Amino acid sequence: MIWLRRGLKVLALLVVLGAVAWFAAQRALGPKVAVVLPARREVVQTVVSSGRVLSPAEVSLGSQLGGLVREVRAREGERVTAGQVLVELDDRELSTQVEQARAGVLVASTRVGQLRTVSARVAGESVRQAQANLRAAETTWERQRTLFRSGAIAAAELESAQRSVDVARSQLQSAQIASAGSSAGGGDARVAVAGRVQAEAALRVAEARLAQSRVVAPGAGVIMTRSVEPGDVVTPGRALLVLLRDGDTELSMTPDERNLADLRLGQRAVASAEAFPDRPFPAEVSYIAPTIDALRGTVEVKLRVPTPPPFLRPSMTVSVEVEVARHPNALSLPPDAVRDAATPSPWVMVVGDDGRTARRPVTLGLRGERVVEVASGLGERERVVPSSVGAAVRVGQRVRLRSAEAAR
Structure with a gap:
């Protein structure tokens, strides 16, 4: 009985010593951690913001x-x-004014026509008649002068013939002036044409008021x-x-001003309305405001929707994702594998060949929704400890690898 008790005590002591030794060995070997491996894949960086459908004009x-x-x-x-x-207003008075203006145009046009036809012919006949009268008077004066020189007539008769010539010449000049006035370029014709232009202008005014x-x-x-x-x-x-009015459908969003350097005109985007989240539609950046909203720290961006879906309504709330950059074969990690990613000095925790962790500064590139591009500072076969393991793993600590998962 005594030996049995002693055996149990020895066994318990051995169990305790074994447990202590096991925990000490585990502590010396380090904790088990899951690591991720960098992977090459396409990385797309986007700017996501909520916005609204703008009303056309x-x-x-x-x-x-x-x-x-x-x-x-x-x-x-x-x-x-x-x-x-x-909409139509009562236009009876305006219609009457249009009819009066049309009648005025007709009267003025008739006056111009008369000057160009009847008056011009009458004036031409008057000129020809005056020319014939002048020739007859000059012939009579020549005959009377011959008779006067031969002493057949008195000087009074020659003077009478001279006065007849002067009268005929004056009548010819008057007829020529009248003919010039009734011609196309004459004063009467110009007055008549001006009257017609004025009547036509009055008609246009009356028609414009009727249209109003x-x-x-x-x-x-x-x-x-x-x-x-x-x-x-x-x-x-x-x-x-x-x-x-119909017009190009536009969206308006106000992303943080920190995204301004990444935004460019013509960038492609995908938008979806909150009321129809399962029906996304394409859009394109068409305007970037030249100023910043100082109170909110945002910048207004407008996007054109080339083929708007029929369910879009003015002022509808939408979510917009603008593609600002794309690298087809970038070395990438999950976002939680990069520490201090928002600071100027991001780094990752890697497991070296000796089984100890080390701090590795890296340079980041594009930042996608699920992965982050590592532009430099990390090899493709490096084993990276994600930050999700918490503070249990320190830099320089020995660790054991549980599994290695490629970045997805």
Whole structure:
């Protein structure tokens, strides 16, 4: 019985000593840790931000004239085309003014035609008649002068013949002046043409005012609001309709200003609406604001949507992921394998051939969603201890490898 008790005590002592020796050996060999291996793969760096769908141009439509509304041809939510008549005012008085202006153009045109035909012919005949009268008077004067020299007639008769020549010459000059005035370049013709131009201008003014009695769509779009009904009396400039014009669909996002150096015009992006997260659509950076929002530390970025999905609505919330860089064959690690990644001196913990950990400074490249590019400082066969093991492993500590997993 005594020997049995002594045997149990010895056995217990051996168990305790064995456990102590085992723990001491484990401590000397170091803890088991899982490591990751760098892997070459495509790394895509993106900038992710929330944003909204921008409304195309909203146009307030009104009349330049005041008056009674005769008809409203558009409803809220209705799609309209460019040039479509939306609102008509009472235009009876304006239509009468147009008819009067047209009559004025007709009268002025008739006056120009008369000068170019009848008056011109009459003036031409008057010139020819005056020329014939002058020739006859000059012939008579020549005959009277011959008779006077021979003493057959008195001096008074020769003077009378001279006066007839002077009168005929004066009549010819008057006829020529009248003919010149009625010609195409004459004063009467110029006055008549000016009258016609004035009448035509008055017609254009009357037609323009008549056109202003109709409110038309400046472009294709959708009527957002309607604040006028038939029978209303409107004043010039009052907004009657609001048109949401068709145009390029745009998104607006405000990423942190730290991303400004990575953003470029033309970069591709993928966006998704919060209401339809499973239906992403492509977009493209089309505008980067030249200034920064000092209060928020953000920059406004707009993106063009070349093929907008039908479910997009103005002011809808969207999530946008802009691809800013892509390296097809980059050495990469999981983000948790890089320590102090947000500082100027990132580093990784590697396991050397002697089984001890070491600090290895690295230079980072692109930073993707699941992996980080290691531009320099690390070999492809290095074994890296991720930071997820916590503070249990220190630099210079001996460790045992549990498994090695390639970066995914």
